[in-house]
Amino acid sequence: MAEVVDLHFDPRWGAPFWLEVAGGLDFDPRRGVRELHDLDRLPPVPLEQLARRPVTHFLPRRYHAHRAGLVTSETGGTTGAPRRTVFLRDEFEEAFVEPFVRAALRVGFPVGLDWLYVGPGGPHVIGKAARACARALGSMDPFTVDFDPRWARRLPADSLARRRYLDHVLDQALAVLGSQEIGVLFATPPVLEALAGRMQVACRERIRGIHLGGMAVSPEFRARLAEWFPRAVSLAGYGNSLAGMCPELAPADGRPPEYFPFGTRLVLGVEASEPGRRGRVFFRRIDRSCLLPRVLERDEAELVGPPGGAGEAGFTLPGVRDPRPPERLAATLGAGLY
Helix, strand or coil, rough: CCCHHHCCCCCCCCCCHHHHCCCCCCCCHHHHHHHHHHHHHCCCCHHHHHCCCCHCCCCCCCHCCCCEEEEEEEECCCCCCCCCCEEEEHHHHHHHHHHHHHHHHHHHHCCCCEEEECCCCCHHHHHHHHHHHHHHHHCCCCCCEEEHHHHHHHCCCCCHHHHHHHHHHHHHHHHHHHCCEEEEECHHHHHHHHHHHHCHHHHHHCCCCCECCCCCHHHHHHHHHHHHCCCCEEEEEEEECCEEEEEECCCCCCCCEECCCCCCCCEEEEECCCCCCCEEEEEECCCCCCCEEEEEEECCCCCCCCCCCCHHHHHCCCCCEEEEECCHHHHHCCCCCC
């Protein structure tokens, strides 16, 4: 971690944003931020600045001349203006691809089968990750059906426009399922539920793997999923476009999902009144491409330790159990598609 801090605050090669911040501090971060808890000495990055300022302001100047090695990422804009960041290529793999692959192999997710990804492409990073994950598990580049969650959220719930937009997405997905040998589906829970209702039984039984993302997964939904796709291994992920993806490591019906960060570049925490209680989720991103000391999420969850044997796969840090928006916020977000 100290090396990342040194890089971002390097007087010549550091990140323009953090060099601005350093001018207003009463200590030298390269001396005073050495351990994980020292990150709280740094001010949080105002998220609106990630929406308004160029991504290169948060990228150390060392990498400004190497743009071909950067992966852009943008949030969905559910709770405000979309925020943007970049990842170095190896960081993108560690943030979005490697966690999924290691978790998938751990739970027996199928390899070598063709994927259908039903979800947003650009500017959301999840579309880039879906392609990389499919190839990493021996698939060809996945078949895709693109949809724009920002536009879908602008359509009134239960409106004719919303139903027609969903029908448009589903018709494309069914055309792929009817002509290709799809073995893995990747979609959000509401899209997957709508799709399952229109798939033939034989088609649903051909599905061997389901990757869920984008929205909370409840035990009740997991139970219905097992009925719709009785031969499929399901694996959900939690995260966002700024931080990365945290997969399940021991998915099971009847209990809330638990998600864990891979490696040491992403650290999850919970602002709770006491251990074992639910609280607001926060994360720390410690990358060469972007340093985010502490970002509060909209979700609430309980902090939990990784399951037995997870350390051997690279999951050594605490994760979160049952992350979801608080009830007061869930009501305003509504029932979207992503």
